[in-house]
Amino acid sequence: MSAEATGQAVDPALHLELSAFLFREARLLDEGRFEDWLALLAEDIAYEMPLTLTRERSESERVHDPRMGYFSENIHSLRTRVARLRTDYAWAEDPPTRTRHLLSNLEARELEDGRYEVRSAFVVYASRGNQTGWDQFVGGRRDTIERVEEGLLLTRRLLLLDQAMLGANSISIFL
């Protein structure tokens, strides 16, 4: 998972287009527009977040569990998660968590198959109920984006969380 992406860094115009796509995607999540968010995902999307482990430096290649994760999603399970939020019984998200997805350190490259890879750092603040503290989800992200007729679509999201022991009670939001 640590291999450097091959391919060329994209030109500034494309960089701006890709970042605008990701910023909009983040805003749709923060605004609770989950159906609009789903429309930005490719039918074959892989949305994954492996476990993070505390390991010795000599084992730092194996910090992320290759088998177990907090998310192992495809388009169907993401649609189910959104449909759940629209029932009256998604107790963990009703009242909804107020989220703020911050995205930074974007590096975009073109992959050999014509898709784009954007690596970034994310900080998601999640404010729940009347608690004064935030749940914070911080890590690195590797997104793969493809161009289709209608525009850009997310085809892969790999979330590499920095925390090994989650400080949040659970994860009831999209990252």
Place this chain on the structure above:
Amino acid sequence: MSVESTHDYEALVRPEEGEVSRRIFADPEVHAEELERIFARSWLFVAHASEIPSAGDYVTRLSGTDPVVVTRTEDDQIRVFHNSCRHRGMQVCRVDRGNTAHFRCPYHGWTYKNDGRLIGVPAHKYAYGELDRSRLGLLEPPHVRVLHGLVFVNWDPDAPSLEDYLGDMLWYLEILFARTEQGIEVVGSPQRSLTAMNWKLGADNFSGDGYHVAMTHRHALELELFGGGTMLGHTIVCEGGHTVRFQNFPPQIPLPHHLALPDEVMESMRRTLDPDQLDAIDAITVMHGNVFPNFSFVDAIFTTTGDPDIPPVSFQNIRLWQPASADETELWSWVTMAKETPDWWRDASLETFVRSHGIAGTFDQDDIEVWTNITAANRGPIARRQTFNYEIGLRNPRPDPDWIGPGTAYAADYNEANQRAFYSTWRGYMQSRTGVKA
């Protein structure tokens, strides 16, 4: 050592009347006494043998709140040690897992082999002249027992054997963990989160709460991910506070049998389990329970997760409710499956778990929302004077003398006999003044 209690547990915990004080879920003193009286004297699950398959492998875990390291030695023995140097207490291992022949303490450099022996003391002669290293190995619990791959420890020298401690519960644990010839294995590492809840709320729920499913997990009914409440089931109380709940589907509903386990597993299972054990999981939607105090399990079938790519499968999940403080619990959650399981079924089972019962799963989110909110509501002095209600099945117990397994069985999907057994056992430990001998 004995700890004088300021609490009258006889008055606080009255499961026979369906009442348990909310104080025991909130009071830091009660929590401190639980660590001494329950966790330092019970058999505690720490790891599964498959997590450390090769010589030198280790994982770090907790027993109660004490850090331990679980190792596999060069001669293939599983050993468990207090993860703390005998010189001044530094943790000798500070990562989740790895492989090593020895642990070197970062403070002054005492070095221990992975069988616990102290093998290196810097400037030994100059500093000590004489030092009897043989009595300064890593501290080891007096009892470590590996049963069907499950590694348990007990810090009480006078503890009963694990088999005696589990008693009738063994029959049920075999269904889960000794169902095939090759046994089960853990997939990957455990999920972990520090949840703002008292540990007993998790154990209480897993011990046998069928009553919450239709409301806490109602989204799944709305989305037709599973059918309405079948109202068929059994709750089983084993001596020692260990409990199980089975939920059955009615015969007219054509759901897959035996948890939709794949042929490779079924074939081995038929040769391994006895016919009654096979029968017990023939027509169930879920089997879950709790081994006192904090080791829970669930084996559940999902006919659909809403994902047409996934056939009906089940998943097996084991958990620890680690008692970090009165209002904090480290939730540790593993997936296990039979070693015979084919790859396609492994993937489907793992995904079904992650999406539903993982820490980001659609079921666990809502359970955890409930348990953390209860814990917040327990903080006030008014709440602590109140009790929780455990009256389901108290006046209509529906005993089932024909049940095919051991223990005391009730033919009821909704029943709180299991929780009552849990708290009655809890009270027994808490009333006993004898803690671990110093």
